Amino acid sequence: MSGRGLLVAVEGIDGAGKTTLARGIVKRIQDKGMLAHYTMEPTHNLIGELIRSLTREYRDPRIEALLYAADRLHHYLNEIKVKLDEGYIVVVDRYIYSSIAYQGALGAPIDWIRLLNKYVPKPHLAFYIDIPIDIALKRIKTSRSKPSFYEEPGILEKARRIYLDLVSQGELILLDGTKPPEIIINKALDIIENYLRRP
Numbered sequence: 042m043s044g045r046g047l048l049v050a051v052e053g054i055d056g057a058g059k060t061t062l063a064r065g066i067v068k069r070i071q072d073k074g075m076l077a078h079y080t081m082e083p084t085h086n087l088i089g090e091l092i093r094s095l096t097r098e099y100r101d102p103r104i105e106a107l108l109y110a111a112d113r114l115h116h117y118l119n120e121i122k123v124k125l126d127e128g129y130i131v132v133v134d135r136y137i138y139s140s141i142a143y144q145g146a147l148g149a150p151i152d153w154i155r156l157l158n159k160y161v162p163k164p165h166l167a168f169y170i171d172i173p174i175d176i177a178l179k180r181i182k183t184s185r186s187k188p189s190f191y192e193e194p195g196i197l198e199k200a201r202r203i204y205l206d207l208v209s210q211g212e213l214i215l216l217d218g219t220k221p222p223e224i225i226i227n228k229a230l231d232i233i234e235n236y237l238r239r240p
């Protein structure tokens with residue numbers, strides 16, 4: 042891991058409240074007078090936009106995993122690493138674990154996904170916001186006119202199971218997404234502050 046900053050990833054299935062948490066953490070850190078930066082994946086750079094424009098014939102989880110890994114490496118080298126070197130707390134809304142959960146749920150081998158992502162460092166802290174699939178689908182329906190390719194109950198259920206496995210392996214920190222946003226943000230900030238205070 043390069044630089045003096047801290048890399049925090051926020052993960053979850055669609056509708057879990059990742060963006061509210063990631064933006065909330067950044068705002069609260071900035072309010073304390075510290076440097077914090079919000080960013081997201083897929084990015085709005087060339088490869089991220091390419092991913093968004095994929096048509097059905099390219100919707101193979103292996104092709105997707107390759108493209109997400111390329112977008113992530115470019116994102117890391119050109120934005121995340123730069124901010125970490127400047128001392129920022131960088132909060133990334135989706136990171137390596139999204140590829141493991143989603144492309145894994147769609148059938149790409151998880152060991153291979155990890156290998157593709159070996160040139161981006163793991164985050165110092167990675168939160169996973171858990172919500173039941175029925176709540177996620179209700180939230181997606183009210184927030185979007187048309188569900189995305191991934192927002193299908195079977196895929197979300199598999200992705201959730203992979204995320205929960207990563208929690209039990211100690212790679213992700215579990216947050217209860219059914220709680221009010223302020224409670225979730227406070228809990229994540231406590232964990233970040235404890236991490237920063239560690240000897």
Ligand code: TMP
Pocket residue numbers: 055082083109134135136137139140141143144189191192
């Ligand atoms: P978003 O809803 O957070 O904007 O994410 C867009 C979709 O991208 C979401 O349904 C999950 C998907 N995704 C992957 O499948 N693999 C990845 O590596 C990333 C970063 C996102």
